[in-house]
Amino acid sequence: MHAATVSRFGGPEAVEITEVPVPVPGPGQVRIKVAAAALNPVDAAMRSGVFGGEGERIGLGWDVAGTIDAVGPGAGARPGDRVIGMSTGHRTPLGTHAEYVVLDTEAVAPAPASLDDAHAATLPLNTLSADQSLALLALRPGQSLLITGAAGAVGAHAVELAHLRGLVVTALASPADEEFLRSRGADHFLPRGEKPAPGGWDGVLDAAQLGDDASAAVRDGGAHVGLWPGREPAPGRGIRVGALDVRADAERLAALSRLADRGEVLARVAATYPLAEAAAAHARLAEGGLRGRIVLVP
Structure with a gap:
């Protein structure tokens, strides 16, 4: 073959x-x-x-x-x-x-x-990456989340899944993607190139690898998760800093597949x-x- x-x-x-x-x-x-x-x-x-x-x-x-x-x-x-x-x-x-x-x-x-x-x-790699990143952040319903690179494959699924978890989602992406991201569950939108407000969110999922700029957007004691192990910003201000090491998970993948059938994952x-x-x-x-x-x- x-x-x-x-x-x-x-x-x-x-x-x-x-x-x-x-x-x-x-x-x-x-x-x-x-x-x-x-x-x-x-x-x-x-x-x-x-x-x-x-x-x-x-x-x-x-x-x-x-x-x-x-x-x-x-x-x-x-x-x-x-x-x-x-x-x-x-x-x-x-x-x-x-x-x-x-x-x-x-x-x-x-x-x-x-x-x-x-x-x-x-679906498999990108939905599991988004799902497991959100699990690492461990935010509660009602808390705020900034997702950088929100129009990318992982970022967009993170918007969808964070919305389903009851988080208040801010999507950072190109202005051309605002309408799409709001349709997928983003509550707020931040144009790419505009620096996130320091300490403005309970958590950040840094799909765009903004590094220190993304970490600065996390409130004291919040959480920061990136997608590339070894590229995490230095911890400080009590922030939990982590990076995704995606793993296979048949049970979660089956659940994500069902969400796709319901149109909740695109x-x-x-x-x-x-x-x-x-x-x-x-x-x-x-x-x-x-x-x-x-x-x-x-």
Whole structure:
């Protein structure tokens, strides 16, 4: 079968389509025939060597939508089930940008019945990242939350989920995104480029990596969560500072899938590319300006 991999670090040109064996599911695992797989910034980071692995053959892709076609012992799943899932391994030889992928059952959930495969494939990493970031913040209903980069894939889902949790949400993004973000649950809007008021919020989810500027917006004793471990601002003023280390969670992913079916979580596809054109897809991702995810289709 074919898979997108890298054996050297670099720009989009480093992405190769290679021939690899079809994987076999082990105990507690399922094999998914990939119908669609989203391309995320973490894939660009892996391609460029952020996570190391020089000289290794590294598979790309974290998100997947498709159909179970084989199960390992004790998997508790059925061939033919339509699912979404997330691979969280860094530097694994095979990711989801492939024709088949094997995942643990704890990383797989039923796909939203109302969405096509391309849209469903955008959900796992981004919705779980938003959901787990909000859990780290541990804010109570009625408390205030600033979300930077709110129009991005993680940020927009964070707006939706924070609204459902009863938080008072301020979205920071381009002025062109204000109407969209208010429609997804933002109570207030802050244009990108305008510095957040110091100490103005109980918590900040810093999806745009503003760092110290975002941390300064947190009140004394509040909470700050970013999306990249190791890039957290220095703690101070009693602020809890954390960074997301996203993990697979079948139960939460199933709940998020149901929210998508109810229209409370919106899947956005910016463009689709054939798997064979993965390098071109990486090049488009690098250009920026996307609203939604690029999706690869085998």
